[in-house]
Amino acid sequence: MRITRTVAGRSRRAAVLVTTGLTASALLLTGCSSDSDSSDTSSDANGKITLTVADYGQFGYKEAGLFAKYHELHPNITVKEDTTAEEKNYYPKLLQQLTSGSGLADVQGVEVGRIKEVVDTKADQFADLSKVIDVDDWVSWKEKQATTKDGKVIGAGTDIGPMSLCYNTELFKKAGLPTDRKAVAAKFAGGWEDYLKLGEEYQKNAPAKTYFMDSASAMFNAVVSSNPKQYYDESGKPIYKDSPGVKQGWDLAAEAADKKLTQGLAQFGDPWKAALRKSTMATVVCPAWMAAQISDAAGEGNKGKWDITTAPGETASNWGGSFLGVPTAGKHVKEAGELVKWLTAPEQQAAVFKATGLFPSNKGAYDLADVKTGKLPYFNDAPIGEIYADEAKSIPETVLGPKDADIKDAISTQINNMEQRGTSPDKAWDTAVDKIDKVIG
Amino acid sequence: MATSTPTRDAYAPPPRGSQQKPVNARRQMWRSRLWRFDDKASPYAYIAPFFLVFAAFGLYPLVYTGWIALHRVEMTGLDQMEWVGWANFDRILHDAEFWTAVTNTFLIGVMSTVPQLLVALGLAHLLNYKLRASTFWRTIILTPYATSVASAALVFALVFRADGGLLNWVLHFVGLGHTNWANGEWTSKIAISVIVIWRWTGYNTLIYLAAMQAVPSDLYEAASLDGASRWQQFRKVTIPSLRPTILFTIVISTIGAMQLFGEPLLLEGGAIGATGGTENQYETLSVYLYNYGWHLGHLGPAAAVAWAMLALLLIIAGINWLFGRFVRKSAV
Numbered sequence: 001m002r003i004t005r006t007v008a009g010r011s012r013r014a015a016v017l018v019t020t021g022l023t024a025s026a027l028l029l030t031g032c033s034s035d036s037d038s039s040d041t042s043s044d045a046n047g048k049i050t051l052t053v054a055d056y057g058q059f060g061y062k063e064a065g066l067f068a069k070y071h072e073l074h075p076n077i078t079v080k081e082d083t084t085a086e087e088k089n090y091y092p093k094l095l096q097q098l099t100s101g102s103g104l105a106d107v108q109g110v111e112v113g114r115i116k117e118v119v120d121t122k123a124d125q126f127a128d129l130s131k132v133i134d135v136d137d138w139v140s141w142k143e144k145q146a147t148t149k150d151g152k153v154i155g156a157g158t159d160i161g162p163m164s165l166c167y168n169t170e171l172f173k174k175a176g177l178p179t180d181r182k183a184v185a186a187k188f189a190g191g192w193e194d195y196l197k198l199g200e201e202y203q204k205n206a207p208a209k210t211y212f213m214d215s216a217s218a219m220f221n222a223v224v225s226s227n228p229k230q231y232y233d234e235s236g237k238p239i240y241k242d243s244p245g246v247k248q249g250w251d252l253a254a255e256a257a258d259k260k261l262t263q264g265l266a267q268f269g270d271p272w273k274a275a276l277r278k279s280t281m282a283t284v285v286c287p288a289w290m291a292a293q294i295s296d297a298a299g300e301g302n303k304g305k306w307d308i309t310t311a312p313g314e315t316a317s318n319w320g321g322s323f324l325g326v327p328t329a330g331k332h333v334k335e336a337g338e339l340v341k342w343l344t345a346p347e348q349q350a351a352v353f354k355a356t357g358l359f360p361s362n363k364g365a366y367d368l369a370d371v372k373t374g375k376l377p378y379f380n381d382a383p384i385g386e387i388y389a390d391e392a393k394s395i396p397e398t399v400l401g402p403k404d405a406d407i408k409d410a411i412s413t414q415i416n417n418m419e420q421r422g423t424s425p426d427k428a429w430d431t432a433v434d435k436i437d438k439v440i441g
Numbered sequence: 442m443a444t445s446t447p448t449r450d451a452y453a454p455p456p457r458g459s460q461q462k463p464v465n466a467r468r469q470m471w472r473s474r475l476w477r478f479d480d481k482a483s484p485y486a487y488i489a490p491f492f493l494v495f496a497a498f499g500l501y502p503l504v505y506t507g508w509i510a511l512h513r514v515e516m517t518g519l520d521q522m523e524w525v526g527w528a529n530f531d532r533i534l535h536d537a538e539f540w541t542a543v544t545n546t547f548l549i550g551v552m553s554t555v556p557q558l559l560v561a562l563g564l565a566h567l568l569n570y571k572l573r574a575s576t577f578w579r580t581i582i583l584t585p586y587a588t589s590v591a592s593a594a595l596v597f598a599l600v601f602r603a604d605g606g607l608l609n610w611v612l613h614f615v616g617l618g619h620t621n622w623a624n625g626e627w628t629s630k631i632a633i634s635v636i637v638i639w640r641w642t643g644y645n646t647l648i649y650l651a652a653m654q655a656v657p658s659d660l661y662e663a664a665s666l667d668g669a670s671r672w673q674q675f676r677k678v679t680i681p682s683l684r685p686t687i688l689f690t691i692v693i694s695t696i697g698a699m700q701l702f703g704e705p706l707l708l709e710g711g712a713i714g715a716t717g718g719t720e721n722q723y724e725t726l727s728v729y730l731y732n733y734g735w736h737l738g739h740l741g742p743a744a745a746v747a748w749a750m751l752a753l754l755l756i757i758a759g760i761n762w763l764f765g766r767f768v769r770k771s772a773v
Contacts, residue, residue, distance in 0.1 A: 086711065088711070088712055088715070088736065092516065092735045092736065092738070095516045095517055095738065096516070099516075099517075099518070099519045099520070117517060120517075121515075121517040121518055122517065266711070266712070266713055266719075268711070269709070269710070269711055269713070270602070270710075271602070271603065271604050274604055274605060275604070402517075406736070406737060409712050412712075413712070413713070413716065413719050414719075416719050417719050417720060420621075420624060420719070421624070421719075421720070423720075434537075434538075438536070438538075438733075438737060438739075439737050441515075441737065441738075441739040441742075
């Protein structure tokens with residue numbers, strides 16, 4: 001009996017040791033396993049490489065078949081795309097990955113509203129592209145946005161968003177308005193005030209349950225982005241409270257909400273998409289990339305109903321656009337740099353433009369036939385190449401801030417409140433200031 | 442430290458006869474010391490795995506969150522921490538949005554928990570009758586619990602949609618149906634409560650049912666012999682027997698309500714969902730925390746919100762405990 005007990009005791013101790021050991025090693029394993037994941041499978045014995053491109057929304061490379069083409073040109077390189085639907089979800093993830101230095105793709109997209117923050121705080125984790133690409137190929141202001149104080153270029157420009165106006169010709173006709181591009185543009189040649197006047201004219205004879213615009217927040221963005229100074233000044237101080245562009249945009253938005261010219265739908269949400277399908281909005285402020293959003297949401301059934309003309313007052317402004325950067329944590333920094341160079345070269349940007357309407361930021365593309373004579377069949381063959389290329393050259397250089405994207409969001413929400421709930425402009429502005437202070441923190 | 446478990450000290454080794462040598466005696470002593478050490482130490486080793494795991498995944502994050510709450514930490518530079526003391530707590534406590542979130546969390550908590558538990562109690566009572574295909578009904582009742590929060594929230598988002606939503610379509614037959622559910626101060630809270638109620642009623646029903654089946658049937662027999670009606674039996678026999686179970690479900694639901702996150706986030710989704718509606722009309726504390734930390738990238742205040750939530754839970758637990766004691770006293 002004694003013997004069995006001792007044996008039991010011993011085995012019990014052994015069990016304890018094993019359990020503790022297992023637990024400890026499990027803890028160690030979970031603690032350590034996360035920093036070596038990125039690309040064990042990315043190269044094999046034959047020197048074959050897989051490059052990952054992480055982006056958001058629509059970059060148009062898949063649509064233009066560019067990754068497949070790159071593989072044809074470089075048989076040892078396969079390109080994989082990892083797309084997040086919403087940039088809002090993509091960016092926090094990117095920041096976390098940069099901070100922990102793990103999980104990053106070989107090429108990462110960065111939106112223009114974030115580029116300043118990345119340049120300011122994360123530049124040391126991106127490869128310097130200034131030797132890979134020639135920054136003078138781009139429209140003058142584009143690459144400056146991705147350049148650090150000491151001249152390092154962390155991103156190559158993909159697209160830009162020159163402004164135009166998309167309008168629903170069918171609704172315009174029903175409301176007794178002209179439908180010809182030139183005639184419509186002439187109606188608001190004087191600027192955004194004229195645009196609102198046209199809205200009132202539309203509202204008089206408008207078909208029931210239709211609205212002149214989708215959301216005044218889009219108009220606000222358009223107005224603000226036509227100003228060189230927006231939310232921050234050159235020294236990085238937030239100046240949104242006194243910025244003339246912000247004030248003008250806000251007042252116009254308040255007026256549009258007050259006159260009930262807008263349907264007040266948050267852009268890109270499901271109700272917004274449904275409204276496009278049902279054709280309840282006569283105009284949508286249209287940066288180049290918006291055309292693809294409209295045709296996607298409105299669907300084949302509305303093909304030919306929409307058209308594109310110059311923005312009110314022919315203001316040249318840019319809304320949106322992105323960059324491609326190469327994190328230094330990647331295993332194939334050089335190859336990734338080459339890929340970025342190729343993807344942002346004129347021919348490829350032109351191919352993306354042809355496939356999706358995303359407008360090139362590389363000047364060389366403007367002379368290519370695909371861009372120069374580019375037309376959008378969905379929008380009555382609107383000559384978008386012509387419209388945007390003229391404008392792109394006169395877009396002012398703007399001062400970016402680290403929190404531009406979040407500030408824009410906070411203001412858009414309050415504009416929505418004025419539209420949907422009839423919140424008074426003063427109260428909405430106070431709330432906006434509150435929220436923006438929280439954003440800037 | 443009186444315990445009813447006999448320890449091995451109580452075990453006296455059986456005498457081995459007198460022929461044992463003194464060397465053996467020394468070994469014996471060494472051995473019994475080992476025995477005693479084993480007795481004292483090994484229980485700790487047995488429970489160590491839990492505590493190790495708890496320390497790594499429970500205590501450490503808790504304390505570290507507290508540490509972060511006292512610093513200025515940005516998502517853009519997690520390695521740069523700047524000591525700010527109570528400033529983060531000061532900031533959130535003076536933020537009107539924080540108090541909106543507290544109120545919303547509390548209101549949605551009450552609006553979802555109370556009907557949910559009452560309905561669960563009723564359903565459990567029905568299921569406790571002799572039913573045909575009882576397993577089938579029990580399974581049906583539990584099905585919503587098995588769906589994921591995301592899919593439930595997305596389906597209900599379609600139901601409550603302002604334009605072309607299922608509910609508005611049904612309501613338009615009676616001349617209503619222009620409600621923008623997610624937009625309204627109260628309608629949005631109702632919508633979220635409905636999702637919660639739908640998901641959790643079945644779970645609580647099964648817990649109540651299990652407890653009901655443990656109530657001895659002679660109690661009911663005695664009651665019915667005394668002429669108690671069904672309703673009286675329910676009130677005087679079932680409910681008192683279920684009291685500990687009810688307390689348990691209340692505690693669990695309270696914790697659940699405090700952590701309510703997926704439903705408000707996904708009711709409208711996108712940037713609006715992340716701020717709990719355009720006027721924060723359905724922003725709960727978890728959503729507030731998420732927005733502060735993950736969208737705005739200020740981790741300090743977000744950590745402070747996490748600790749504030751813990752404090753609130755402790756306060757609620759305290760009230761619960763006092764209430765429970767009061768109920769127990771009055772029951773005696």
